[in-house]
Structures are given as C-alpha cells and as structure tokens.
Amino acid sequence: MEAGAPLVDLSQALHLSTVTGGDDGTRPLVLREGCRAAVAGPSGAGKSTLLRALLGEVGSAEGPTFYGDLRIAVLRCGFLAHSEKHAPADFGDTAGLGRMMREAACPRPWSRLSSENRDLGPLAVVDVSAGSGVGPGTEGACAKGLLPSEEKVGAMLKLLGPFGTDSADTGVGHLGAMVRLAVGSVAVWEPDCLVLDDATESLPMELCDWLQEFISEHMLPKLKMLLVASRDRDLMDGLCTSVIDVARGRVTLLPCRYTKYLASKDHLRFHCFSLWQPGEIGLRATQATCAFASLVFRESLKARLSSGPQLHIVDAGTGTGVITLLIAQECTRAGLDPASLAAWGVDLDATAAAVSAQNFRASPWAERLGAECRAFEEWAWPTGDSGRRGVDEGGELAEGSRGGFRICVCNPPYGPSSVNLKPVSEEAQLSRRRSLEQDFMPVSNLCRTAKTLLCQELWVLWQADEDAPVVSAAAEAGWRLLQVFRLRRSLRRPTCFATAFRFTSAAGSAQAGEGDQAEESTILWFDDDGAPSQAWSDLVGSLYYWRLRLFRPEHYESAASA
DSSP states (O other): OOTTOEEEEOHHHHTOOOSSSSTTSOOOOEEETTEEEEEEOSTTSSHHHHHHHHTTSSSOTTOOEESSOEEEEEEETTHHHHHHTTOOSOTTOHHHHHHHHHHTTOOEEGGGSOSSOOOOOSEEEEEEOSEETTSTTOOGGGGGOOOOOHHHHHHHHHHHOOOOSSGGGGTSHHHHHHHHHHHHHHHTTOOSEEEEESTTTTOOHHHHHHHHHHIIIIIGGGOSEEEEEOSBHHHHHHHOSEEEEEETTEEEEESSOHHHHHTOTTEEEOSSOEEEOOGGGTOOOOHHHHHHHHHHIIIIIHHHHHTOOOEEEEEETOTTSHHHHHHHHHHHHTTOOGGGEEEEEEESOHHHHHHHHHHHHTSTTGGGEEEEESOGGGOOOOSSOTTOSSOOOOOSOOTTOTTSEEEEEEOOOOBOTTSOOOSSOHHHHHHHHHHHBGGGSOHHHHHHHHHHTTOSEEEEEEOSSOSHHHHHHHHHTTEEEEEEEEEESOTTOOSEEEEEEEEEEOOSOTTTTTTOOOEEEEEESBOTTSSBOHHHHHHTGGGSSOBOSSOOHHHHHHHHHO
8 A cells, every 4th residue: 555545534434524625625534544643622522432433333334434454453541451351360471471462452353343332442453444344244354364473472572571470570560561461462463553542541651651662663663544542742742743633523634743733823722622812813821821710710619619509700801711711611620510600701802702702602611601892890790591691781690690609800901001012903903902901901990890790709810020009909999808829930930920819808898908818829830840840730731631741841941931
C-alpha cells in the first residue's frame, strides 16, 4: 500500500463529516496510512465513541469501510484487570508468560463478533478486511495469523523483561510487570493499527513514560495508523502528529500536534467546553481568571449548592463569559444539579456580549446561561422564570427565587486609558478599551450596583498593584471584606500579579468594612524548581481536559506568559 493510501472511512459509521475541504465545505472522514492522530475535544464530546465506531462496536450496522486487510490492536483504561486473568502465578514461569503472550489478546475476525454484543473489551486484537468490517463471510487478516513462534515470543519477553519469581527484585514491580506483559501481548501480534483510549489513566508517571517509549521505539515504526484519546498531554504530544477534533457533532482532522491545537489563538479547551475568544478583539481568558473562577466555586458555592438552594450569578463585564462557564463546569463535575444554577453575563460592549452569548449557546448549560448587552448599572434580575435566557425586561427576582443565593463576580478593567492603543479597527479598539480601562467600569459603580441587586456576596479579581481602590469602594457601598487571595509567580517574586477579593453583604453601617480582619492567603504559581505548583494544578490545571505528566520549558513559558 503506497504512502498516504486510505485505510478507513469513518463517515458511514459516524454519520459525521469534517468541516474543511470539498466543494460544499465538507468531506468524508478518511484516515490514511501514516495517520498518527490525537483524538481531542471536551469531556463528553464523543472521543471514545469515535474510536468505538472505528472498531465497529457502535454506530452503523455495516461499520466503517476499510480499504484493505488490517489488524487493529486496542488498549483501553482497564486493560490491567483483563491481563491479570491471563497472568501466570509465578513471573518466573517462562512457559506461562508465553501462553499469556498468545492468549491475552489473540486476534478475532470481525465476522465472528456477535451482532448483539460487539464490545471488544479493554485489551484486544481484531482482524478486518477490505469492505465492511462486520459483513458476512469476512475472515480478514486472521487467515494469515498463525500463532507467533517461540522465537518471536521469547524475543518479546526479553524486550519487556526482565521478569523473575519476584518481579519486585527486577525493579519492575507487579504493576509494572502487568503493564509490560499487557502491552507485549498486543505488540507480539504485530498490528497494523493501534488504538489507545485512556490507556495511561491512573498509571504512575514512570509507567506512562515506559509505555510511551516502548510504543515509540518498538511499535510505531511498523504501524500504519495510531489513534490516541487521552488526558495525558505528553503522550499525545510524543506519539501524534495530527489532531482529530471532536466537538458539537463535527469531526475535523487538523495537521498539527496536540500542544499547538491547545494553543489555538481563537479557542481555549477546557474540561467540558471550548471557549471562543476571537484574537482580533483582544478578549483573553488569563490563568488568573481561571483560578478566580475556581476559588469562587470552591470557597463560596460548592457547600451551598450541595445543600439545595438555588444559585443566581451575575458576571459583570463578562467578556468571553469564561468565569460563568467555569463555575458551571465545576458545578457539573462536582455532581451538582444543573437546574440549581442560573447565570447571566452582562457587558457594555456589544462585541463582548455577542462572544459570551455564542460561548453560552455552544456550552452544555445553554438553557441555564444568558448574556445581555448593557451597562451593569442598568441591569436587573430578569422577571419570570429565573433560569430563562435572553430576557431584556428588568425587575426584581421572581417570586420563588428569592430564597436562592445571589452572587456577583467581576474581573473589572483596571488600566489607564493611554496604554491600550492597537493598530486595529475602531470597533475592535473600543472593545479592547472597555475590557481593560477602568473608566468604563469604575469599581465604585460595581460595588454599589451589586449591593442594589441584593447580592449576598461580591467577588472581585483585581490585577493592579494596589488594594485600596477595591477595598475602599466596597466598604463605602456596605460590603465586608471576608477573604483575600494573593496570586504570586513564586517565592522569588515578592509582588503578586493578581488578587481575588471576597466580600459579604453587611447590613447597616456604610463603614462595615472598617476594623474587620479578613482571612488572607497566598497562592504560588510555581515551585522552587520552576515547575507548576500543586496549587496551580488544583486551581487551574484541573479545569482543562488534559494534564501534564512531564515538565518542559515550553510549559513554564506558556504559564508564565499568561
């Protein structure tokens, strides 16, 4: 088969097509020889479903169309439990290890799979042939699949080993031995294609390193196709040269590595959604903003939602809507009822309001989120159903919603008017100025309006050096300072780059903020060795679908530049 020849057409099995190419803007999803693709997209987008469709486990009864005989190996989360069933009691039993090599993933022809249950399991090798993979009479490549010779099995065990009576004595350990034997039991059959679906989930870092190195050195040179779906960013970067983006019912094949895909200038990929942030208007979600959303959820909202009250959020100066979306995501990931949340993003700028509205509509919480274009001082809680989107009529909270918890969150502009001039259109320049210059949303107006809206808490992310503008304005409006979170790069940098303030509503005196001692915390972004800290991982790293296994300089630079 010549280089780049088609291997499989997934369009029929998925009923999907890519968004690029072809006269009408689409073309079939055909994977070609040499494809080494990372399957990417938000949680729940359908990455595993795409891989299962490739294997004929779900989708069309005819399955995908193959253009030649192929042997496909599958390694999924849970493969260790499967391989344990075939492992010998004694790792010094060479004959037993040989049987495991032959039996744990012995190839099956697709024609013999049950039409009622086509689940291949977490560790499998399957043979397909040209045409429909599950059609009658399809014996596939198994016809040429004699049992691997003693020499081949012995060579594989030598490559994987050493193994002994006590695997701990070899420095491998029982878990390491099982991982190596499981991988070897598919590698010994010399597959044409390898499918990894969360294969490194829950594995220790050293075993993830070993798996990546083994595949790269001993399997990849012989593979015609590799597909990887994983949260392990290093595995995707190390093995894959392209990305299959799965989002909102479309599948797109992109000719770039995974890290470049994550760094797309117009999209930021989080755990449950992708954030659209058009580059030309300068709306950007910073890591400080992400940490702020995490703090709001963890410190203020999580306990309240679990106890039942409705939560009503207003995001003043919402921009892209990222704070609201991240709070909704964390509510979902915590297992809380989405119906208990209703949120509105309010922005004076029409472009920002349109961007946030688009992001809300494309999210899993479209029916619970709304965006409005107006000055925050003019906004009021929508009347009627508190969860209804797009309501322009102002008014008090609807009857039956007054028992909920009302909170205002804001990342207000803080800069002077002279630093944000850019060679862009007047409309884009105005959007930039509204998002960055403090004259467009004075902190005093924010604090007074949040108080007028009967909010019980006010959270402010302030990215300027001085606290006084925020603390004084809040005290004058009757807010009491409850918590302060200082975000710093490292111990070597004494100044913070952002501060999150949590205020609580204080009845009575306008000077309620005076004399109260707020709880203050410092959060370091990087450890002494320059690696992202555990605090960063908890507050920011956990928001993304991917996770870092190895520290590399470009990760540090990317985080620092944010």
